[in-house]
Amino acid sequence: MSVLNSKVPTGPIKDKWTKHKNDINLVNPANKRLIDVIVVGTGLAGGAASASLAEMGYNVKSFAYQDSPRRAHSIAAQGGINAAKNYQNDGDSVYRLFYDTVKGGDYRSREANVYRLAEVSANIIDQCVAQGVPFGREYGGLLANRSFGGVLVSRTFYAKGQTGQQLLLGAYAAMNRQIGKGKIKMYNRHEMLELVVVDGKARGIIARDMVTGEIERHSAHAVVIASGGYGNVFYLSTNAMGSNVTAAWRIHKKGAFFANPCYTQIHPTCIPRSGDYQSKLTLMSESLRNDGRIWVPKNIEDVEGIRTGKIKPKDLSEDQRDYYLERRYPAFGNLVPRDVASRAAKERCDAGYGVNATGEAVFLDFASAIQRYGKERAYVQGHKNPTQEEITRLGEQVIEEKYGNLFQMYEKITADNPYKTPMMIYPAVHYTMGGIWVDYNLMTTIPGCYCAGEANFSDHGANRLGASALMQGLADGYFVLPYTIGDFLADEIRTGEIPTNLPEFDEAEKEVKDRIEKLMNIKGSKSVDHFHKELGKVMWNNCGMSRNEAGLKDAIVKIKAIREEFWKDVRIPGTANELNPELEKAMRLVDFLELGELFAVDALHRKESCGGHFREESVELDGEQKGEAKRDDVNFKYVAAWEWTGNPSEAKLNKEELEFNDIELKQRSYK
């Protein structure tokens, strides 16, 4: 019998959430004033939760490591947000969104959570429009939709290529309203470094004021972690430079189980890296795959010419090109899910067809779309016999309206004009589906400690579909957590304020101060980034797009060695009592160096291929699906929730068996 209780309500799936809301204990408005809640992180999940909890009457304390809550990395999400509105009348429904999400996640997510997500998705759009989020609209004044990878309907709402920004600014505005009223106390430039557990319940955090270096105690009746994903364990990713696992890892070490750490999404359309100095990778929205066609040269002889610039991409005729996604997956073509698209790019590049100097790039070509749109627009404008030039000009105009900011961003980074020559793209680490294990109420295995958004594991299984991260963040923050947290807080109305002079606070504070002192006293010879890059190389080479037993075992040995070396030889200039970016980075790397090992341990134990986790030992050997990933539902249809025992390699595996009552398990096929 598993120690994990998912607390999924009984009854038919479509009634579970409604029934659960009716059963949840409520806190009366007068009592809410007596209850404090800490929220760590101000992205979509944390920002939405902070605002909603404060509106309900709780006293909220919000923490962000940035100088303003508006800067959380949700802001960088480009493409869009899914919702089962069926405004396009293309047969969408709550069930279909649920189905696509479970299938896209390769049947490794919890069915009831995903259904709830699909159910509240429509409310999110209503809420955001009411807040003044300027979504894209049609000329009739109604909301526009686009389609996104891995699905056959248009259910994605968007604000140009800045959807995450607009949604986050909506949550930020809602927060501002509560900050102005004094219901949220905002702590900018503060980093949570430890969780405080009193009598088995999460009662506070230890945080560092990043400007003064002061170590502070903050107490509350419950703690919500919404600190985002851990993609930066790879050093290079599309995450912000400061995105980190520290808050999540610290609660893990205090008793919260970490689920499926190996489920990482490698996004297929990012700008390829250009050199060793590279500090981050930039995403080009997946929405570009609606109009861009992905290809490499068909003949290996042409590759060299392309790499050296002797042959221009447009010199190659259609039959000299290999549109490999359209060839391999005729039904979905360029719109296959991200994991499939990424592996296919790697397969071509590994075979020697990469189109840039590093051999790690494929083309994303808009020429066909420009011609198609140009002809359409010419027709609409009444040009019955448009010239080629006119078609191209009008087509480029349409592309600019749809993706202008992305094209501009690409040109600024690469100095290539993507209207005239195809973009070059390559997969990069983007999103982590794994995270802190939570039950249906989003509570971790520590009572009173909740986890929302990308930081938890709950809704995306082994692979996240495009435009679903924004949906999950806001669903958790606006519509799930504010209700479910009441179930715990209803028993806290007589607790009174939690004092910060308890021995548990002393102990947690001492742990943090000792950690900082130990780091500052190493006075070694190498920078924090040196070790982070070393870790990143091991993660990318051994735990990246494809994994095997030998490589993962090797990774565990190497990560341990890097960690040992780090603790002996890192150099952190300055002092701990001032603004010190090197110390901040070191504190985060301490936790990445442990998480990286657990990541490899998890990947090693999961001997199947599923979603973003591709094990070379587990592929289809023949038939139509030959060479594609092979899932093993007999042995691995569970969530791997790891329990800290003092050392990542000795983490204890707890299993939550997944039940699928409303969906038939199938091998994914996008052929």
Add this chain to the structure above:
Amino acid sequence: MSDKGMNLTLKIWRQKDSKSKGKMETYKLSDISEHMSFLEMLDVLNEQLINEGQEPVAFDHDCREGICGMCSLYINGEAHGPDRGITTCQLHMRMFNDGDTIVIEPWRAAAFPVTKDLIVDRSAMDRIQQAGGFISVNTSGNTQDANAIPINKSDADKSFDAAACIGCGACVATCKNASAMLFVSAKISQFALLPQGQVEAKERVDNMVKQMDLEGFGNCTNTGACEAECPKGISLENIARMNREFIKSAVLKDK
């Protein structure tokens, strides 16, 4: 990959904390690739300083893709440097030449005190937003259907264009009066252009302008430098719209 390997002289503002006096320091860098971003060039400098046992230069940055608004820097007398329509993190070294001297300063404005080196305190901008930069609607699962109110596409697009502001503060830093009018007007315009925002338009403009003045930002004298330096191309028309909203509110005073 071809590397020009530039040699550069950097003159950078160093200041220990908000209470200390700061000064310009000079550093030499060699073999800088034209493909590097400006901030990657500073990473190289910092790695060099750390290896030499010196304190690295503190600067704000986070997403490094031009959207979070965290990076700043006044480079050779221009907010976000010599290129247009981008933030400092998107600036690439191909905009510079071998042998160049590059002067790097923090945002300069009375309302933006220096925290350390190139980092400034922009919390004044947050406080203006807290005074009224929102629509007073609570979270509920029962707001009316998103398509209940059709919105003219042109208005919706203009609202989006104003909402694209990233709150970096380049407009303030570049304005000779250190005015925050472009920043404030962007939020006021976003909501003024939408039916949802018009309900409390009067309170919003009054409260935000009042807070803006309290924070010590200067006035607008229509030089247009803010629009030119804005990485997101926020239009001066927004300032005109804010002024109209402000006058409308004064004329329609009902209390």
